[in-house]
Amino acid sequence: MTSLGLLCLMAQRNLWRNTHRTLLTTGTIALGLALLLISLGLGSGGDRQMLDGAVRLMGAHVAIEARGYDATRSLDRTISAADIPAMVSVLNGHGFGTPAVLPRLYASGLASSADGSSGVSIIGIDQDAEAPVSAIDDHIVAGSYLGTSATNSAVIGFGVARKLALSPGSKFVLMAQGPGSGDIQSVLLRVMGITRTDVDDLDQTAIFLPLATAQSLTGLEGRVHQAAIVLGDVEQSGPAADALRGRAMPDVDILTWQQLMPSQRDLIRVNVAGRVLVDVAFFLIIAFLVLNTLLMSVVERRREFALLDAVGVTPRRRFLLVLIEGAWVATFAVVAGAGLGFAGHLYFKHVGLPLRLLSSSAMSAAGAAIDPVLYSALAPSQLFGTAALVFLLTVVLALIPSWKAATDADAHLLR
Amino acid sequence: MTDTDTELLRIENVTRDYRQGDQTVHALRNVSFTAARGEFIAIAGPSGSGKTTLLNLCAGLDHPTEGTVRLAGRDLSTMSRQQLADMRLREVGFIFQAYNLIPVLSAEENAEFILLLQGVPFAERRRRVRALLHEVGLEGMESRRPGQLSGGQQQRVAVARAIAAEPRLVLADEPTANLDTDTALALLKIMDRLNREHHCTFIFSTHDPRVMNRAHRIVHMVDGRIESDERHDEAAP
Numbered sequence: 001m002t003s004l005g006l007l008c009l010m011a012q013r014n015l016w017r018n019t020h021r022t023l024l025t026t027g028t029i030a031l032g033l034a035l036l037l038i039s040l041g042l043g044s045g046g047d048r049q050m051l052d053g054a055v056r057l058m059g060a061h062v063a064i065e066a067r068g069y070d071a072t073r074s075l076d077r078t079i080s081a082a083d084i085p086a087m088v089s090v091l092n093g094h095g096f097g098t099p100a101v102l103p104r105l106y107a108s109g110l111a112s113s114a115d116g117s118s119g120v121s122i123i124g125i126d127q128d129a130e131a132p133v134s135a136i137d138d139h140i141v142a143g144s145y146l147g148t149s150a151t152n153s154a155v156i157g158f159g160v161a162r163k164l165a166l167s168p169g170s171k172f173v174l175m176a177q178g179p180g181s182g183d184i185q186s187v188l189l190r191v192m193g194i195t196r197t198d199v200d201d202l203d204q205t206a207i208f209l210p211l212a213t214a215q216s217l218t219g220l221e222g223r224v225h226q227a228a229i230v231l232g233d234v235e236q237s238g239p240a241a242d243a244l245r246g247r248a249m250p251d252v253d254i255l256t257w258q259q260l261m262p263s264q265r266d267l268i269r270v271n272v273a274g275r276v277l278v279d280v281a282f283f284l285i286i287a288f289l290v291l292n293t294l295l296m297s298v299v300e301r302r303r304e305f306a307l308l309d310a311v312g313v314t315p316r317r318r319f320l321l322v323l324i325e326g327a328w329v330a331t332f333a334v335v336a337g338a339g340l341g342f343a344g345h346l347y348f349k350h351v352g353l354p355l356r357l358l359s360s361s362a363m364s365a366a367g368a369a370i371d372p373v374l375y376s377a378l379a380p381s382q383l384f385g386t387a388a389l390v391f392l393l394t395v396v397l398a399l400i401p402s403w404k405a406a407t408d409a410d411a412h413l414l415r
Numbered sequence: 416m417t418d419t420d421t422e423l424l425r426i427e428n429v430t431r432d433y434r435q436g437d438q439t440v441h442a443l444r445n446v447s448f449t450a451a452r453g454e455f456i457a458i459a460g461p462s463g464s465g466k467t468t469l470l471n472l473c474a475g476l477d478h479p480t481e482g483t484v485r486l487a488g489r490d491l492s493t494m495s496r497q498q499l500a501d502m503r504l505r506e507v508g509f510i511f512q513a514y515n516l517i518p519v520l521s522a523e524e525n526a527e528f529i530l531l532l533q534g535v536p537f538a539e540r541r542r543r544v545r546a547l548l549h550e551v552g553l554e555g556m557e558s559r560r561p562g563q564l565s566g567g568q569q570q571r572v573a574v575a576r577a578i579a580a581e582p583r584l585v586l587a588d589e590p591t592a593n594l595d596t597d598t599a600l601a602l603l604k605i606m607d608r609l610n611r612e613h614h615c616t617f618i619f620s621t622h623d624p625r626v627m628n629r630a631h632r633i634v635h636m637v638d639g640r641i642e643s644d645e646r647h648d649e650a651a652p
Contacts, residue, residue, distance in 0.1 A: 003532050013519035307515045310476055311576070312504025312529060314497050407496075411476035414511055414588075 007317060011324035018297070022329065025293045029333035030340060032286040033390045036279060037341025037383060041376035042348055043275045047268045049371045051234055054264050055257065056135035057197055058123065058206075060102070060228030061237040062244065063255045064088070069225055070255055075107060076179035078223035079252060081211075088229060090247045096240050097232040100133045102126060103224040105214045109176035111156075111207060115165035120156075121205045122176055124214025124224075133230045136195055136208060143168025143193030150210055154189045158196035159204035166191050174207065178219030187217050283393060291397045294329075298322060298401040302413055309409030319406035326398020330391045338387040345383075348376035423583055423616050424450040424473060429482030431468050431639075442468040443479070444639040450618060452583065455610045457630030458620040465639040466620035470586045473618065474507050475499040487583060504532055508577030510587035510619070514569040516561040516576070522568075523548065523557035526575040533580055547575040551605050567598035574602065578609050587619035591626050603629045 015022045055061060064087055066077035079087075081103050088101050105124035110117055127146040131137060136155065137145035146155055154174070156166060166172055168191050175186040189209070196203055215221045231240055237256050244254045258265040298305075308318055352373035431443040443465045450456055458466045471477035472484050475491040476499075484491045487506060494502065503509075508529075516525045527544040535543075548554060551571040561569050570590060577585050587606070591599035607629060610617045619626075627633050628647075635643040 003534065006528070006531050010517070010519055017519055303515075304517075307511075307517070309500055310474065310503065310509045310511075310515075312500050312502075312507070312532065314500040314504070316497060317532070409496075411471045414476075414513075414515060 003317070004320075007321050008324055011321055011328055014321075014325055015328055021293060021297060025290060025329055026333045026336065028289050028293070029286060029329070029390060029394060030337035032282065033334060033337030033387065034340035034344060036282055036390075037338070037378060037386055038344040038348065038376070039278070040275065040382055040386060041341075041345040041378035042353060042374055043271060044379070044382065045348070045375045045377035047271055048234065048377045049375065051257065051261075051264055051268065053135065053371060054261050055230055055234075056133060057199055057202060058104075058134070058136070058228075059257065059261050059264075060226070061099075061231045061234060061257050062229040062241045063260055064227040064229070064244065064249075065225060065253050065255060067251045067253050070253060070259065073106070074179075075177075075218065075220075078105075078220055078225055079227065081222055081224045084224075084227045087227065087247070087249055087252070088244070090243050091229070091240055094243060096236055096243075099232070099240070100129065100230040102129050102133070102228040102230065103211060104226045104228055105211060105218065105220060105224050106226070107176050107214065107218045109174050109207070109217075111160060111164060111172055111174050113164040113166055113170065113172040116163060118160060118163045119205065120160060120174070120207045121201075122174065122207050122209060122214055122217070124209050124211045124218075126211050136197070137193075139195045139197045140193045141196045143191065146192055146208065146210060150192060151213055152187060152189050153192040153210070154213075155193045155195055155208040156191055157203040157206040158194055159200075160207060161191070161194045166194075168193060174209075174217065176217050178217075183219070185217050185219065187213065189213075283389075286390075287393060287397055290329075290394060291400060294322075294326060294398055294401040295404070297325075298404050298408075301405075302408060302410060305405050306409045306411055306413045310411065310414055315406035315409075318409070319402045322402040322405040323395070323398050326402065327395055330394035330398070333394065334387050334391045337390065338383065342378070342383060345376045345378040348374070349378075350375075352376075421452045422449055423452045423487060424448075424618075425483075425485040426469075426472065427483050427485075429472060429479040429484060431465075431472065431477065432480045441639050443472070445482070446639070446641055447482075448634065448641060448644070450584075450616055452616055453610070453614045454616050454618075455607065455629075455631045456616070456618045457627045457633045458618060458636060459622060459627050459633050460620075460636035460642075461622055463638075464636040466636055467588050468639075469636070470588050470618065470620055473584070474503055474509065474586055476503075504529060505580070506583050508580070508582040508585040508615070510570070510573050510577045510585065510590045512589035512592045514561070514566065514573050514593075516569055516572055518561050521558045521560055522553060522564065522572045525561070525572050526579055528576055529580040535580075544575070544579055547579055548572075550609070551575050552601075567594050567602065570594060570598075570602055571605065574605060574609070578613060578615060581613055582615055584616045584618065587617065589620055589622075591621065591623060596625065599623070599626065 066079050069077035084101060084103055091099055103126050107122040109120050109122045111120045128148055141158065146153060164172055170191045171188055173186050174189050175184055177184050231237060241254050241256045305318055352375045355372050355374055426446060426448040429443055429446045433440045433442055458469060460466055468477065472479055478492060523544055526548060527540050530540045548557060551574055553568060553571055591602055594602060603626060606617055621627055632646045634641055
């Protein structure tokens with residue numbers, strides 16, 4: 001055994017000399033870390049679910065649009081629907097799985113029924129391509145989703161249906177102005193279904209039409225405003241956008257979800273900032289508890305440190321002894337806390353936390369419906385990063401009692 | 416000049432004052448004292464006479480208010496805490512009234528503690544410590560922790576720890592105060608034998624006449640001053 005080995009042995013035995021104190025300190029850190037990981041997992045999971053919900057309600061992870069469309073929403077800034085497969089081909093076979101590519105056309109219009117008129121947002125979609133990834137059909141409260149062969153039919157928002165007193169099977173006239181000439185076209189549509197997403201923008205104004213019907217109504221045959229791309233994982237958005245940008249495509253913009261859905265982006269930023277504040281407060285509380293316990297243990301052992309000084313244990317070695325004790329505590333606590341936290345994360349990942357416990361009404365945020373059950377999502381970097389941070393914090397805190405042990409050796413305590 | 420005549424410790428005009436509230440306590444007043452290698456010295460005197468303070472100064476655990484303490488020619492007041500601890504590790508052994516063993520280490524680990532910090536190789540360390548524990552009558556108790564040993568046994572472990580590294584100076588503060596007469600005398604015999612065999616200087620404080628009589632030299636202290644310094648050619652058997 002070397003002198004370092006001796007210090008390690010002494011440190012380990014010192015910890016178990018006062019089992020209660022060691023377990024209390026270790027338990028405090030472990031529990032703190034576990035709660036931190038669970039809260040981190042649920043927070044990240046919530047953000048991810050909100051984002052996923054927004055993507056599934058007419059959002060996208062990445063989108064290809066005509067240059068300037070996002071800023072101007074100008075009807076004539078379109079891309080050719082026929083060019084889209086070639087544009088996104090760069091994503092195939094590069095680790096992005098099989099992304100869903102959804103051509104969409106957007107316009108404003110006026111919907112009229114026997115009971116009145118209402119300004120509406122027209123959304124032309126490829127119903128077959130949208131079906132596997134869109135949540136619109138999940139929110140149909142009356143009637144059904146657009147069928148494959150549907151032409152002059154529409155799915156309308158709950159608010160539109162109420163204003164125009166429409167129900168599945170009812171007919172209404174939709175008018176829209178095409179680009180350029182300014183001619184107003186109209187089409188008679190049958191209500192196929194009514195959707196209620198709890199997102200006001202969609203419920204109050206949206207009318208979903210088959211893409212061909214929307215193109216015909218607006219005079220934009222063969223054109224779309226957006227090729228929305230939905231990936232398997234939101235984390236792939238950046239690399240996918242980079243891959244698309246790497247392919248020379250003139251007169252198009254490649255937008256990521258942060259640009260497409262700025263309110264979700266800002267909400268997530270606020271959430272992250274809030275979590276950081278809570279985490280810092282949490283860290284500080286744990287830090288003071290741990291520091292208090294470590295300091296108490298050193299104050300109670302002043303006689304022991306005086307003895308070690310008397311028999312020739314240098315201040316450096318006494319410092320190291322207490323630091324090793326701190327490192328042992330940190331190791332036990334971090335292993336236990338990370339294990340406990342990860343178990344909690346797994347539980348909430350599979351079972352989820354029902355938000356109904358907090359609120360009985362449906363919730364939405366930043367234009368996206370919030371899933372009533374919150375599922376944890378904890379990235380390995382969050383797990384290991386937080387565990388490493390807690391370990392480091394504990395060891396750094398142990399520097400204070402270590403310094404005290406190194407400098408506070410009072411020979412008068414020895415008889 | 417023999418080994419015994421070689422000066423190991425020199426204390427010159429040492430004064431040590433403490434502040435206690437508004438009052439100044441004069442623990443040592445202008446004390447001068449030397450010890451040669453291989454001496455077996457008792458510092459005698461009543462409680463509060465300054466014995467412990469003198470021993471602490473000898474080891475650099477405390478600093479004089481005035482005067483100098485030299486160990487093996489080095490002025491202790493010029494050394495850092497790190498250097499002093501290192502010096503104690505290599506030159507000084509300590510025996511305390513309350514034994515002061517390290518509670519988390521076994522008898523053998525306590526005895527080899529200093530050797531381990533000095534970096535003595537395992538085999539050499541084990542050989543020396545086993546022999547010492549045998550010498551002080553603790554064979555078979557190597558793995559016991561201090562809590563599993565009697566007071567006399569703990570003090571014998573402390574003696575083994577103090578001399579295991581063959582320091583030049585062993586300081587013992589009332590080493591027999593907590594022991595019964597038989598155990599105290601047995602311990603003194605061990606210390607005496609180790610002093611003769613290992614030629615290390617023993618300085619121990621006591622106010623027990625039975626213990627004083629074992630010493631070759633008795634330094635009497637009263638009120639922080641050395642009152643007398645007597646040599647005994649023949650110590651009591």
